[in-house]
Amino acid sequence: MKVVELLTGPFVTTRAYAGGMANGVFHTGYGITINLTLPDLGHPERPDLLEEILRPVGDRDRALLECLDHHAGRVCRSENADKSPWMFISTRRRHGRLVLVGAHLPVTHRATPEESARHRAMKERIARCAERHGLHAQVEARSADGRIVTDVLVTGAGGTRIGWEAQYSPITGETVRRRSRRAVENGITPLWVTDSERAALIDRAPWVRVDDFSSRDITSKLAMFVRGGIRHLQVWKCLPTSERPCPTTGSACGRFHSGWFLPALCLPTKAPTQVDYLVVASADGEFVPLQIQDDDGRRTASRMWVPAADRDTWWDIVGRPETTGATEDTTDSPDEEITFTGEELDPTCRYGEETLTRNDPRSRRERPDATGLRTFAQVPHSTFALPADPPTLKASAAQRRAAAAQFGCPVWEIGPCGLCGAPIHRYGNRSAHACGSCRTALLRSRLPGQ
Template sequence: MANGVFHTAYDIEINLTLPDLGHPDLPGLLEEITTPTGRRERELLECLEHHRDGACQAEEDGHSPWMAIRRRTVGGRTHWVAAHLPVRHTPTPEESAKHRAMKERIARVAERHGLRAEVEARATDGRTRTDVLVTGEGGRRIGWEAQYAPISAETVRRRSRAAAAHGIVPLWVTNSDRSAVVERAPWARVDDFGWREILSPLAMVVRAGVRHLQRWKCLPSSERTCPENGSHCNRFHFGWYLPALCLPKKPPTEVDRLVVASADGEYVPMRVPRQRDPRSVSRMWVPAADRDRWHETFGPEEEDEAPGTDGAVTYTRRELDPSCRYGEETFAFDDTRPRRGDSAGTGLHTFDDVPERLFRVPRQGWGLEVTEPQRLAAARTLGCEAWQVGPCAGCGAPVHRYGHRGVHACAACRARVAVGA
């Protein structure tokens, strides 16, 4: 990606790698160029190559030559980066018809199940709009967005933040795995049905965006091969899988079911970071029970960072590069390629041992400190051999610990675990 842009109002070239952007006489320049595109002229910043040569790679690929500036952090260092804005897209009649049909279907399903549904609902500020606002009995509000036309990643983030600020959980539904909504907000992908099929009673299965928690010990006898080496590793794996890839398989979730389950809190949104790169996250809808199991192991997920909360910006002081880098592996914030997780599982976490917090009965460091006569007396009471007597893992009392029919803890401690004490 080019490290500079052209300012069309001041007729100047801006170097994003310099602390003063190459213009010490304009102290307010940084604030001006980082203003969101919704609050400034869209054509304020231009690709340098396009300005100099009249064309650039992005324009040839169907994007606009206009740019936006954002922070991006890579390898612990934060830089200012420029990204091409997408060409403004007017929905086609077909896209508009699908959009209207999906809104009608969501509202119809919600009302049929006793939920409140408002089409084109607006928040108290009069500006924040939701395609369909579904409200459950407990007051949980789900803001459905039926997205059939192309949309920029920044628009998805901005509208999702606005919904969350008004107590609305956003839920984007799309028919494309290349939509910018994928992995950037709570989302669900369905098949590309026509508007008549969407309005019909035909089942609409959620193909992606809904996952289930899978936990297993990676042994040669395991039904699932190791997600890291394709064989087995004798470690513990935790990950989120599509219903068809769960063991045993889970039934698929249909859109109609998700309308009701999300409003009732049976399905909830999750933001799962990668184990080795916490800055890379996957977003999904999951059963609330699976969410709770995940939190028992790893704790609740952190909230998304607000815009502009990356670390201090690093200025590398490089020469201005006018070349258009569109299409390379860059930091383009409007790149519509979805940031997928693993092909089978997402949010994979692997451990050598079971995480300590999963042990409801705490591990004890004591042994059974008894005399030989006491051990023999305990064996007679427990109906076992003397060598089979050992300490309860919960309270340390003598139990039939080893050998045939041995137990890990006494009846009282097992009862406490069973009721969640």
């Protein structure tokens, strides 16, 4: 975040604040009043003051910054509403420029009865599913250092520990990052669950989105599907007959493309993953977290859960990253300059007028489009599963006709499985290179511990 200019001229508008946000706070540590519209905050003798007040709330005293009305003994509308008089500093866009603003700490949100009920129900469902499949599950698991409490800690047979966090109430992106980093430091892979496509946790840590079920439905035997946060790798050659358009030119380019797609957008489509299945598959290493650096020119990243075999193929294509942890630090947007408007300090409590979206200015964080799209001249040889000298088809005319009827394709599209030679739908649209049995055996051989 860059700090730059003091605006003068017609742009300066006294007492025109960002969506009702406060333009000043009181620093209880130094006993000074801070004007957020001035480059030096009104205290040139303290050059590090801006850096200090922008520190995450979790890393400082929560009572460090105080509402000016509350400090002066006047009515703080936030406290009057039985909420917090303490403040945090964030940014907000006004007239196309980024400015500093003060807002009351979001300790004000108390989980509603329904949010709390769904939170409890999801924890119960995850723990019950894990134990039913022979996994160890611990609800409200506290780490050895006491710094984190995980909603449900599921431990797989190989020692993999997945920390499920059922998040039905608002949470800040910084809180998600901080708690996820601490989980990783304790050998836990975090897995956040939300029912909102606008949740701040999306792409801040490994996550999935589920349906907006009631607490009663969550605890029932109803199938609960993952609707976002799980993707599958698709690799295809860009030909005129390809079912997908070329992502770079719009027409067939003759090269290969790869990208991560939601199950419904795969060709052929894949069935969505059930939450109960993910509880087991994540602990067993069949599904793993993956972070993809976006290639759209922004310093952003997408996080997702993917099949382990797809991740390994992806690494064969793009190269294995130096860091493969669950919470690599990324920036949600490039550094942007903060504008200081030089306005008069307003001591009035602005609680109730605050319209700041603290976590993200976008209304929707989840993206349905493909991510991590790459183009390359040829498929790396290390991704080939078929032998260099595949078997030939040994089947009579009658056997070929029977296979064609079984697969619902013309006889001339029947060919040999590239691994065992059995007659399969080998050529044409929606064909495969290997039979189902060989593909299953190959997938199992790529899973950890096999």
